[in-house]
Amino acid sequence: MLMHLFTLIWNKKKQHSLVILEMIISFMVLFAVFTLIVYYFTNYRKPMGFRYDNVLSVSISLPPGSTANKDSAAQVMQTLKRTVLALPEVKGMSYVSSNSPFSMNTSNNVINHNNQEVMAMYYTVDDAYPQVLGVKMLEGRWFNATDAHAKEPPVVINETLKENFFPGENAVGKILKMGDEPHRITGVVQTLKDKGDYVASKAGTYKRAGDDAPLWLSRILISYDLNTDAGFEGRLFKTFSSVLKTSSIEIEYLTKKRVSTNSVSLIPMILLLVVGGFLIINVALGIFGVLWYSVNKRRAEIGLRRAVGASGSGISGQIVSETLVLSTFALLIGVFFAIQFPLLNLFNMPSGVYITAIVLSVLFIYILVVICAFYPGRQAAQIYPAVALHED
């Protein structure tokens, strides 16, 4: 019977070409939607790599001219650190570059090793960074004051970059060229998902902020005791403004920043879902209409099949199976195009994501088609054979 349905659909392929085309297009849109969903989900399941629930991000903008005298400015920064750390609620404080967790800022640098080049995120942070964010060292150690006078400046790399340059090897002690300048790796840190839960973390390097760095690093991360009372933020603000003699200080909770960063990365997915949703409804109605029309056009054929031995349920089964065969034609073509994405490694996404998305899209189309074919199939089963054979 299946072969028979294949023959039937094949012989009618011209009539069905529009539906097939429609199915192919909706398959491709579904494929895009599912690729994004699967990709986001894979990223979501990866560890965050740091704590954000007890961390505040403070942005300061110093009054113009206040850093003109470097020595006194450095003095101010050290005073600030001492005063803030003296607050009983504060557990740690770290000067960081503005591409801090959940911020919109990024900074990239070309990293070189053995003539291999990788574009990596470039962070400048001080020695307290791992303690404040609770990052996980996988190899070696974070840099500290003992590295200040090393022959090559120290650098910490993340796991992603390590996998790029030193898969299965020890990275500590190896030399990387950042720009033209050689740096020695002191440690490997678990990659931080610092652009939100859904965004894949890229390769990254952490460069040590020297003692003068606080002058141009305008962001400070502070880890605090979660049992603290609501007045903490105010006390912190006062401490900052009294030491810095300015009130352009912005205090943000990383927890909140995470939520807004996540919303931003979900926007393209939501847009795609809306577009995809409309398209799917359109296709579903299209398939439904075509089936409805074809059942009514094929009343005589259905009557004849009943006469030669088809039961009512056999007829509805046939309508559903025919639609499945039809969608198989479309899916074969659709999968052929979709499979090019992992084969040609387009958009640099893991091929597992593409394969999963293909499987999900195929299942989705099949289920959709069965749902659309169900009612016309039942309608066909109820055609009265004697009546259908009578009309011409």
Added chain:
Amino acid sequence: MIHLQNIEKVYRTDTVETQALNAINLEVAKGEFLSIMGPSGCGKSTLLNIMGLLDEPTSGSIRIADSTADRLSDKQLAHFRNRTIGFIFQSYHLINDLRVLDNVELPLLYRKSTAKERKELALEALEKVGLSNRTKHFPTQLSGGQKQRVAIARAIVGKPNIILADEPTGNLDSAMGNDVMDILVRLNKDEGTTIVMVTHDENMARKTHRLVRLFDGSQVQ
């Protein structure tokens, strides 16, 4: 072979009630070739559909090939039609999207069979109607007479005991009609197939064993 007892058929629609058949009593013996005649609208097709278990009488009872037709489920009816009855229609009812061979194989798809068996039986049936050289054609590429011969091949491919033909020559000119009629006569003679045929044509009716006339849903002869 076919026993109809007190068959009555009333079509009811919202506005009208049509008495299509009234107190029909009819026996068709095994191996008989019976023709039914009567003016248009007198209930011939209705009677044939009831004999073929495609339609239910409003009252009365039917026995076909020694089994009682009432109380059969939809599936059992379908199975019964597939095994016992072959249908031929005035307008052929071929599936235009299938080649001749696939059209002829159709009844075999609704029973257990292998592709090879189906092909053999279909070729054999096409041989009998003299169309072995048209197996790959589509119905639209055939003449009316050829179409009807394909329909006959489809009706006999499953080797049914009974053939029900509703004006099989109605759309054909007399030469083609005679060809079709010859095939039916030979089928009845050589294979002993019981045939009930509705016709408008006295010449065709004369070639059968017995003639039943209907008028306004009643048997007049």
